[in-house]
Amino acid sequence: MTGGERSSERTAFRLLLPPWVILGAFFLLPLGVLFLMSFGRRGTYGGLKPIEDLGTYIASGKFLAQYARSLHPIYLQIFWRSLWMAVVTTAVCLLVSYPVAYYIAVVAPARRRNLLVGLVVVPFWTSFLIRTYAWMFILRTEGLANRLLMASGLTSRPVELLYNDFSVLIGLVYGELPFMILPLYASLEKLDLSLLEASADLGAPRRSTFWRVTVPMTMPGVVAGIILVFVPSLGQFIVSDLLGGAKTILAGNLIQNQLAVARNTPFGSAVAFELTAAVLALLFAYTVYTKRTGQDVLL
Amino acid sequence: MRRRATLLGVHAALVYLFLYAPIAILVLFSFNRTNQTAVWQGFTLEWYRSLLHNALILSAVRNSLLVGAVATAIATVVGTLAALALGRHEFRGKGATRALLYLPIIIPEIVVGAALVTFFGVVGLRLSLATVVIAHVVFSISYVAIVVRARLSGFDRSLEEAALDLGARPLQTFWRVTLPLILPGVVSGALLVVTISIDDYVITSFVAGVGATTLPLQIYSMLKVGVTPEVNAVSTLLLAGTIVLILVAQRLQQPPPERAEG
Amino acid sequence: MRAARRLVVVGLLAAWVAAGACARRGDEPYPGPGEKKLNLYIWSEYLPQDVIAEFTRRTGISVRYDLYDSNEPVLAKLQSGVADYDLVVPSDYMVRILIHLKLLRPLDRARLKNLGNLDPRFLNQEFDPGNAYSLPYVWGTTGYGYNRAKAGHAVNGWAPLFDAANGGQILMLDDMRECFAVALKFLGHSLNSTDPAVLKQAADLLKKQKRLVKTYNSSDYENILASGDVAYAHGYNGQLAKVAARDPAKFAYVLPKEGATLWMDSVCIPARARNVESIYAFLDFIQEPEINARIVNGISYASANVPARRLIDPRILNDPAIYPAAEALVRCEFVKDIGEATELMDEYWTEIKSF
Numbered sequence: 001m002t003g004g005e006r007s008s009e010r011t012a013f014r015l016l017l018p019p020w021v022i023l024g025a026f027f028l029l030p031l032g033v034l035f036l037m038s039f040g041r042r043g044t045y046g047g048l049k050p051i052e053d054l055g056t057y058i059a060s061g062k063f064l065a066q067y068a069r070s071l072h073p074i075y076l077q078i079f080w081r082s083l084w085m086a087v088v089t090t091a092v093c094l095l096v097s098y099p100v101a102y103y104i105a106v107v108a109p110a111r112r113r114n115l116l117v118g119l120v121v122v123p124f125w126t127s128f129l130i131r132t133y134a135w136m137f138i139l140r141t142e143g144l145a146n147r148l149l150m151a152s153g154l155t156s157r158p159v160e161l162l163y164n165d166f167s168v169l170i171g172l173v174y175g176e177l178p179f180m181i182l183p184l185y186a187s188l189e190k191l192d193l194s195l196l197e198a199s200a201d202l203g204a205p206r207r208s209t210f211w212r213v214t215v216p217m218t219m220p221g222v223v224a225g226i227i228l229v230f231v232p233s234l235g236q237f238i239v240s241d242l243l244g245g246a247k248t249i250l251a252g253n254l255i256q257n258q259l260a261v262a263r264n265t266p267f268g269s270a271v272a273f274e275l276t277a278a279v280l281a282l283l284f285a286y287t288v289y290t291k292r293t294g295q296d297v298l299l
Numbered sequence: 300m301r302r303r304a305t306l307l308g309v310h311a312a313l314v315y316l317f318l319y320a321p322i323a324i325l326v327l328f329s330f331n332r333t334n335q336t337a338v339w340q341g342f343t344l345e346w347y348r349s350l351l352h353n354a355l356i357l358s359a360v361r362n363s364l365l366v367g368a369v370a371t372a373i374a375t376v377v378g379t380l381a382a383l384a385l386g387r388h389e390f391r392g393k394g395a396t397r398a399l400l401y402l403p404i405i406i407p408e409i410v411v412g413a414a415l416v417t418f419f420g421v422v423g424l425r426l427s428l429a430t431v432v433i434a435h436v437v438f439s440i441s442y443v444a445i446v447v448r449a450r451l452s453g454f455d456r457s458l459e460e461a462a463l464d465l466g467a468r469p470l471q472t473f474w475r476v477t478l479p480l481i482l483p484g485v486v487s488g489a490l491l492v493v494t495i496s497i498d499d500y501v502i503t504s505f506v507a508g509v510g511a512t513t514l515p516l517q518i519y520s521m522l523k524v525g526v527t528p529e530v531n532a533v534s535t536l537l538l539a540g541t542i543v544l545i546l547v548a549q550r551l552q553q554p555p556p557e558r559a560e561g
Numbered sequence: 562m563r564a565a566r567r568l569v570v571v572g573l574l575a576a577w578v579a580a581g582a583c584a585r586r587g588d589e590p591y592p593g594p595g596e597k598k599l600n601l602y603i604w605s606e607y608l609p610q611d612v613i614a615e616f617t618r619r620t621g622i623s624v625r626y627d628l629y630d631s632n633e634p635v636l637a638k639l640q641s642g643v644a645d646y647d648l649v650v651p652s653d654y655m656v657r658i659l660i661h662l663k664l665l666r667p668l669d670r671a672r673l674k675n676l677g678n679l680d681p682r683f684l685n686q687e688f689d690p691g692n693a694y695s696l697p698y699v700w701g702t703t704g705y706g707y708n709r710a711k712a713g714h715a716v717n718g719w720a721p722l723f724d725a726a727n728g729g730q731i732l733m734l735d736d737m738r739e740c741f742a743v744a745l746k747f748l749g750h751s752l753n754s755t756d757p758a759v760l761k762q763a764a765d766l767l768k769k770q771k772r773l774v775k776t777y778n779s780s781d782y783e784n785i786l787a788s789g790d791v792a793y794a795h796g797y798n799g800q801l802a803k804v805a806a807r808d809p810a811k812f813a814y815v816l817p818k819e820g821a822t823l824w825m826d827s828v829c830i831p832a833r834a835r836n837v838e839s840i841y842a843f844l845d846f847i848q849e850p851e852i853n854a855r856i857v858n859g860i861s862y863a864s865a866n867v868p869a870r871r872l873i874d875p876r877i878l879n880d881p882a883i884y885p886a887a888e889a890l891v892r893c894e895f896v897k898d899i900g901e902a903t904e905l906m907d908e909y910w911t912e913i914k915s916f
Contacts, residue, residue, distance in 0.1 A: 008387075008388045008389060008390070009388065009389065009390040009391065011384075011388060012384040012387075012388035012389075012390040013384075013390060015380045015381070015383050015384035015388070016380065016381060016384045016390075016396060018376075018377045018380055019377050019378070019380060019381040019396075019399075019400070019440055019444070020396075020399075022377060022436060022437065022440065023399055023400075023402075023403070023437065023440065026415065026418075026433050026434075026436075026437045027402065027403060027411070027437045028399070028402075029418060030411075030414035030415050030417060030418035031402075031406070031410075031411075031414050033414065033417055033418055033421065034410065034413060034414040034417060037417075042904065044898075044900050044901070045658045045661050045662055045898065047640070047662070072908075074908070074911055074912045074915060075911075077915060077916075078911075078915050081915075096314060097314075099307050099310045099311070100310065100311045100314045102307060103307040103308060103310070103311040104311070107304045107307050107308065108308075108311075115546075116311075117487070119315060119318075120318070121490050121491075121494055122322075122538065122541055122542060123318050123319060123321075123322050124494045124498060125493075125494065125497060125498075125537055125538055125541040126322060126325065126534040126537060126538055127498060127500075127514065127515050127518045127530075127534060128498045128500065128515070129500060129515060129518055129519055129522060130325055130518060130522075130530060130531070130534050131321045131322070131325075133522060134320075134321030134322070134324045134325050135321055137321075137324060138320065138321065138324065140788070140790055141789075141790050142788070142789060142790070144324070160729070162776075163775055163776045174317070174318075174321075177314075177318065178491075178494075179491075182446070182487050182490075182491065183445070183446060183449055185487075186446060186449055186450055186483065186484060186487060187449060189483070190450070190454075206303075220449050220452050221449055224445050224446070224449045227401070227404070227445070228404065228442075228445065231404050231405050232404065232408075234407070235406075235407025235408065235409070235410075237407075237409065238500070238501070241735070245774075245775060245776030245777060245778070246735040246776065246777035246778065246914070247771070247774065247776065247777060247914065248914070248915065249911060249914045249915040251407075252407055252409065253914075254911065255407055255409055255410060256409045257907075257911070258907075259409060259410075259413045260409070260413075260633050260634070260637065261631070261633050261737070262737075262903065262904075262907045263633065263636065264904070264907070265413070268413070269410070269413075272406070272407060272409075272410040275406075275407065276402075276405055276406050276410075279405045280398070280405065283398075283401060283405075287394075416637065416641045416643075417641070419641065419643050420640070420641040420642045420643050423642075423643065424643060425643045425644075425645060426638075426641065426643045426644050426645075430643075504634070505637070507627070508643070508644055508645060509600040509602075509625055509627060509644065509645045509646060510600070510625040510627075512627050512628075516627075519630075520605040520628040520629075520630065521605075522780065522781065
């Protein structure tokens with residue numbers, strides 16, 4: 001290691017001291033406590049069942065009981081459905097957001113950009129709960145959407161828009177959209193437009209310029225957006241409760257139910273850590289991939 | 300070219316419509332004369348008047364603004380530090396640090412909330428507004444770090460190196476070169492944090508102590524008895540305040556015309 | 562990189578200030594007689610604001626309160642050991658759990674002046690024998706409300722909630738124990754049954770019922786019924802009675818003939834409560850006949866206070882949905898903690914909700 005690298009490392013450690021301290025004390029430590037709990041068993045009144053003899057407890061394999069339980073088909077089905085909803089949400093967000101971010105960053109007049117970015121964020125200064133209720137109001141049987149549909153003659157009877165996968169998806173996409181638009185915008189905004197012009201000047205069709213130049217150059221934003229959207233939608237539970245009529249259970253609902261309602265902290269934390277492990281594995285696979293392609297677009 | 304721009308414009312307009320439809324409804328119904336049904340019954344300012352006397356909502360707004368401001372300030376600074384370290388330096392444990400920064404957004408909020416309240420219990424930290432701030436900082440740092448890091452990754456280090464080669468001190472280089480370059484990232488990171496903090500319900504519900512009811516907690520308990528126009532009214536006011544803030548910020552950020560760049 | 566160092570300092574300083582602020586709050590000396598405070602943790606819509614204002618006006622005690630809409634947060638907050646509440650209002654089975662976990666402080670009867678106002682029928686319940694820890698605040702039943710225009714025939718049992726003709730017109734509480742109580746009662750069992758075969762039978766019934774259910778909702782079910790989106794809404798009597806009272810020609814509350822959940826929310830003192838003077842002042846205050854009547858009139862739930870009855874709005878007092886006749890309650894039961902069977906029920910519930 002050269003002297004320059006070493007001093008760079010020292011600077012890095014200095015920079016990292018506050019984030020390490022804060023996240024270590026108020027995040028890793030609490031999680032560690034919860035992780036330990038996932039190896040326990042639920043006490044009769046919630047909380048933990050006391051363990052009489054640690055040695056026999058571990059030898060009997062009972063400490064893995066919660067993880068074994070989570071492999072039951074009911075729970076596997078819940079995980080699968082959550083994964084699917086998160087994938088669809090992320091895909092819809094990406095498809096919808098990219099053109100918007102492109103419009104704001106490239107097409108719209110420069111002086112309007114900040115305003116347009118601001119406008120993406122503004123709706124999110126109202127309570128998420130209120131916005132979700134507003135969607136319920138729009139999608140209800142006798143709600144606005146149905147009135148418009150019937151007035152326009154598209155349907156003669158109200159369509160059931162609320163309390164199904166469709167309304168859950170609307171809610172999820174609505175809630176996550178800015179988390180896709182903002183990073184996409186950030187990376188599109190610093191795109192060197194002269195490169196696009198050069199590509200066009202050299203006779204490249206617009207489509208191939210887009211796929212060969214624009215998309216690869218904005219990949220960091222795309223990845224940041226995907227992560228910012230995919231991960232929270234995996235753990236969502238309020239949207240499926242309110243807009244889905246609590247008729248489907250997603251992984252987030254399962255954890256929430258176990259931790260807050262069934263008072264089964266061990267099982268709840270076991271599921272939570274499985275979810276976390278799955279996402280970590282995904283991210284790990286991604287870093288391996290980026291190392292190979294030499295594109296470090298994550299943190 | 301023109302046709303494509305128009306299409307993009309139309310698409311963007313539709314997305315903005317989607318984003319604002321629920322907002323328009325809640326603003327509209329904050330002026331509705333009745334609180335019984337979801338039918339328009341005529342204009343009134345009644346709900347804004349009664350809002351002024353609703354001590355619960357007012358203190359919840361105050362708590363939310365306070366928590367949002369403090370948490371954003373801390374998280375923005377700390378998150379930016381992390382992004383600078385990751386984007387500008389090589390060091391041992393970089394992978395672990397990355398992972399650590401991703402964890403708070405990977406782990407479901409509910410788990411973070413449950414873990415934090417258990418932990419506060421273990422160390423005997425009484426639940427208060429301060430514990431809410433701590434929780435908000437914890438889950439916000441990552442958002443700032445990711446956004447700022449994305450911004451950093453596209454920039455050529457040669458600008459900074461040139462400044463250093465030309466004899467600028469590291470401090471000068473940071474303030475004159477690096478910070479202006481990453482500022483849009485820092486600002487959008489901070490905006491993101493304010494947004495998340497002011498709106499967080501799940502984690503806050505775990506760590507809020509006596510008298511630390513924030514607006515989402517207050518709203519949730521009011522929604523239990525139906526969306527009252529008062530809830531709509533307070534949201535409308537917050538919204539109006541935000542828009543004014545953004546317009547002012549935009550005015551301030553606008554470069555003088557001769558220096559305007561693309 | 563001096564700027565970076567400065568940023569580090571600022572960051573640490575901010576974190577330290579935040580940490581310091583809570584440490585200071587934690588070390589706060591116990592409030593002396595000079596500063597009179599009361600921290601309440603209570604169900605939303607359970608205490609009219611004018612009653613709180615009256616209490617403060619009369620005693621000079623300032624009241625801070627937080628609200629919840631299910632029992633579990635109460636347990637979580639008290640279990641954390643770091644929430645400063647002076648009074649909580651959990652339901653029957655939760656009282657039992659809190660007592661068992663030693664999270665409550667025994668009542669000092671000598672300091673309770675208005676104890677005699679309480680109807681003995683509601684005292685000495687199984688969840689707290691001898692009322693060592695809890696005093697009844699309000700009580701009620703869990704039945705369902707229905708829309709007369711949409712319900713074809715006379716309704717008096719649970720059957721309509723399982724009738725295929727009502728598909729898409731049913732709302733159920735999003736609550737495991739309450740839903741199981743409906744199925745168990747409909748099948749003629751105790752709602753605290755722990756027999757695995759019986760639980761399986763109830764689970765199958767609920768699974769079949771799910772296709773008819775439009776939404777599970779525990780928060781604003783009465784508004785959904787009132788808006789006309791569903792014809793039947795399973796829920797607590799007070800809120801549904803309010804809807805029925807607003808438009809009796811259109812809505813009614815049913816306490817099903819097979820029996821239902823009987824519940825009682827009681828005032829309790831958390832073990833770590835600090836403002837003892839204020840607590841007892843408040844406990845006496847809410848059992849004054851005139852104040853108690855104001856509470857009942859405001860929230861439409863029945864109290865256990867006898868002398869308050871003559872001051873309660875006759876429309877509420879004579880509403881069988883709020884003050885049911887004794888014989889209507891014969892088949893009703895309190896929800897009890899079912900111990901180990903909880904996990905089985907929970908598994909069924911997850912299954913019902915996830916297919």
